[in-house]
Amino acid sequence: MTATDSLPSTPFSARVTAGLVPVLAFVVMGLWNSPAAADFRLCNNTSSRVGIALGYKDAEGWTTEGWWNVSSRSCETLLRGTLVARFYYIYALDYDRGGEWSGQAFMCSRDKEFTIKGTENCLARGYDRTGFFEVDTGEQRAWTVQLTEANEQPAQRVPGIPGTVGPGGPGGVPGLGTPGLPPAAAPKQ
Numbered sequence: 001m002t003a004t005d006s007l008p009s010t011p012f013s014a015r016v017t018a019g020l021v022p023v024l025a026f027v028v029m030g031l032w033n034s035p036a037a038a039d040f041r042l043c044n045n046t047s048s049r050v051g052i053a054l055g056y057k058d059a060e061g062w063t064t065e066g067w068w069n070v071s072s073r074s075c076e077t078l079l080r081g082t083l084v085a086r087f088y089y090i091y092a093l094d095y096d097r098g099g100e101w102s103g104q105a106f107m108c109s110r111d112k113e114f115t116i117k118g119t120e121n122c123l124a125r126g127y128d129r130t131g132f133f134e135v136d137t138g139e140q141r142a143w144t145v146q147l148t149e150a151n152e153q154p155a156q157r158v159p160g161i162p163g164t165v166g167p168g169g170p171g172g173v174p175g176l177g178t179p180g181l182p183p184a185a186a187p188k189q
Contacts, residue, residue, distance in 0.1 A: 038082040038141040042068070043075040046149045048096035054078050055089035055107040055119070055132050062119045064107045064132075066091075075144070086139045089132035092147055101147060103133030 044050050053066030056079070070076045091109065092101040108122035109130040122129040137143040 039077045040079040040083055040088060040137075040142070041075055041077050041144040042070060042090070042092075043144060043146050044070040044072060045146055046094070047072050048094045050147060051093040051095060052076070052078065053091040053109050053114075053130065053132070055091075055105070057085050057087070059084075061117065062107070064089075064109055064114070064116045064119070066109055066114055069095075082141045083137055083139075083143060086137055088135045088137065088143070090135060090145060091130050091132045101133060102131040105132045105134055106130065107132050 040054075042052055049072060050070050051066070052068040052070055053064060054068075055062065055064040057063075065078075068076050068078060089103070089105050089107060090101065091103075091107075094100065106122075106129050107119045108116045108125065108127040110116070110127050114127075116127060118125075135143065135145055
């Protein structure tokens with residue numbers, strides 16, 4: 001037998017490709033069976049560091065939590081897993097330039113790290129009464145809120161990726177709640 005007789009008749013590239021098919025199929029099957037990430041995230045698209053408080057209703061009732069510190073131009077997962085509610089509420093502070101993103105859904109908060117059950121009688125219970133802005137997820141499994149500066153155009157939704165844009169900037173936004181506006185109705189059920 002000569003050296004050329006011992007070589008398979010199939011070209012090298014075809015043998016490599018044929019060898020990769022089972023490996024590629026295994027990888028694709030693994031990705032297919034993996035659960036899709038379903039979280040509630042917030043992206044800080046500003047040039048400042050921001051502090052985030054979150055309000056939501058679960059099987060046990062209303063809860064507010066804070067503070068997540070989100071660096072400039074970065075994202076943070078606030079809740080992990082499939083969303084259990086349609087409406088979530090955000091209050092954000094601009095640590096570097098001052099101002100806030102707020103709204104007319106009043107919930108309890110405090111200056112230090114917190115988890116507070118219930119939205120009633122905040123002041124009587126020793127908490128602050130804070131106006132959060134509403135995020136309507138449309139009952140999606142996952143959602144990302146994009147905080148932007150007042151002088152920037154809001155980020156656009158990417159087709160096929162659920163998300164929302166924050167109210168637009170520090171200092172509150174007319175119509176969504178600014179300091180000094182009269183109280184509004186409680187968060188939606």
